[in-house]
Amino acid sequence: MDEKQGQDRIPDTPLFDRKRSLGGYRINKMAMGLSKPENREAFKQDEGAYLDRFGLTPEEKKAVMSRNWREMVRLGGNLFFILKISAVDPVRITEIGAHQAGMEHDDFLRNRLGKKI
Amino acid sequence: MAKLIGGLGTSHVPSIGAAIDKGLRDTPDWKPFFDGYIPGQDWVKEHKPDVAVVIFNDHGNSFFLDKVPTFAVGCAEEYRPVDEGWGPRTIPPFKGAVDFSWHFIDTLIESRFDPMICQEIEVDHGIQVPMELFWGRPAEWPVRVVPIFVNVIQYPIPLPSRCYEMGRVLRQAIESYPSDERFVVLGTGGLSHQLQGARAGFVNPEADRAFLNDIASDPDKLANMSREQYVEMFGSEGAELMMWLVMRGAMDRDVVIRHKHYFVPASMTGAGMIVMENKAAASPAVAA
Numbered sequence: 423m424d425e426k427q428g429q430d431r432i433p434d435t436p437l438f439d440r441k442r443s444l445g446g447y448r449i450n451k452m453a454m455g456l457s458k459p460e461n462r463e464a465f466k467q468d469e470g471a472y473l474d475r476f477g478l479t480p481e482e483k484k485a486v487m488s489r490n491w492r493e494m495v496r497l498g499g500n501l502f503f504i505l506k507i508s509a510v511d512p513v514r515i516t517e518i519g520a521h522q523a524g525m526e527h528d529d530f531l532r533n534r535l536g537k538k539i
Numbered sequence: 540m541a542k543l544i545g546g547l548g549t550s551h552v553p554s555i556g557a558a559i560d561k562g563l564r565d566t567p568d569w570k571p572f573f574d575g576y577i578p579g580q581d582w583v584k585e586h587k588p589d590v591a592v593v594i595f596n597d598h599g600n601s602f603f604l605d606k607v608p609t610f611a612v613g614c615a616e617e618y619r620p621v622d623e624g625w626g627p628r629t630i631p632p633f634k635g636a637v638d639f640s641w642h643f644i645d646t647l648i649e650s651r652f653d654p655m656i657c658q659e660i661e662v663d664h665g666i667q668v669p670m671e672l673f674w675g676r677p678a679e680w681p682v683r684v685v686p687i688f689v690n691v692i693q694y695p696i697p698l699p700s701r702c703y704e705m706g707r708v709l710r711q712a713i714e715s716y717p718s719d720e721r722f723v724v725l726g727t728g729g730l731s732h733q734l735q736g737a738r739a740g741f742v743n744p745e746a747d748r749a750f751l752n753d754i755a756s757d758p759d760k761l762a763n764m765s766r767e768q769y770v771e772m773f774g775s776e777g778a779e780l781m782m783w784l785v786m787r788g789a790m791d792r793d794v795v796i797r798h799k800h801y802f803v804p805a806s807m808t809g810a811g812m813i814v815m816e817n818k819a820a821a822s823p824a825v826a827a
């Protein structure tokens with residue numbers, strides 16, 4: 423993996439490498455916490471306070487609280503972890519995909535996934 | 540000695556489990572997908588394996604980023620469904636083939652593979668969905684399992700060729716295991732999909748269909764591909780496909796395909812299934 427340039431070799435395809443794993447550790451740890459029912463409850467009750475427990479930076483906090491999936495991934499969030507946010511605040515994975523692709527949901531289903539809708 | 544009776548491959552998309560849970564099996568979106576698995580289920584019913592070795596990846600459920608084993612092998616009495624965020628799914632826990640797991644771990648170490656050893660671990664959709672796709676929803680699973688966890692998320696992930704080599708060691712372990720039990724090996728994950736980045740939603744049906752042929756007829760080609768080639772061709776999460784090589788490495792060079800199925804998209808994924816037998820062991824009518 424050539425990480426020297428700090429760029430992804432395959433366009434628009436962020437590999438979860440050292441840099442992203444280190445950078446995204448707080449977001450991912452916060453999201454991993456949502457696999458416990460008491461943490462899901464805490465997130466629902468007071469999201470900001472829950473995020474603070476994991477030391478998220480203001481930038482990270484903003485990305486999570488605005489459900490900006492593209493930004494969460496840019497900051498090192500890995501989808502397998504941050505997807506757990508959708509267990510608390512439901513959103514379809516195809517909507518998360520469409521958001522990252524910068525497409526309307528129906529266009530995404532048609533043009534990326536080949537669905538006939 | 541124990542006997543390998545077949546190599547199975549399948550996707551393990553979590554939406555498949557959710558579709559079963561929500562009773563969506565026979566809806567227009569899902570019926571063609573699930574119907575394609577009926578021949579695979581019939582094969583399993585007919586051949587009655589005792590043990591299923593299942594190669595899959597954890598998806599940030601049983602392992603966090605604090606500890607990431609490249610390869611881990613379960614040797615637990617029981618594997619319960621893990622809470623992935625929606626509460627643990629209400630499917631029966633899997634019974635472990637404990638004695639074989641330890642024998643396999645011994646064989647791995649003696650063959651210079653050094654896995655993490657897991658005596659207590661919960662399991663996610665990576666193993667749940669393949670088991671449901673081949674065995675349905677029994678009150679109790681009719682097979683015991685050996686979970687093999689492969690890290691395909693945190694880079695550096697292992698080389699595809701390493702997965703293939705691990706399959707050869709798995710074969711040795713089965714063939715040297717003093718028992719008359721019948722084994723199947725399940726390679727799981729894929730096929731093409733990408734969940735992250737601006738290329739999210741990438742699927743590659745043409746490459747997927749070629750993979751389902753090559754895994755039978757030209758596994759060396761797949762084993763010699765780089766990790767980047769997997770990502771480029773199958774998407775960032777489609778690199779999971781390299782786990783099918785563990786299954787394939789446990790089989791003979793010459794195999795016959797008994798069943799094959801492809802459907803796209805299951806959620807955001809090109810989904811596929813294959814059932815293979817070693818040609819030498821397949822019934823003459825099939826091998827001819």
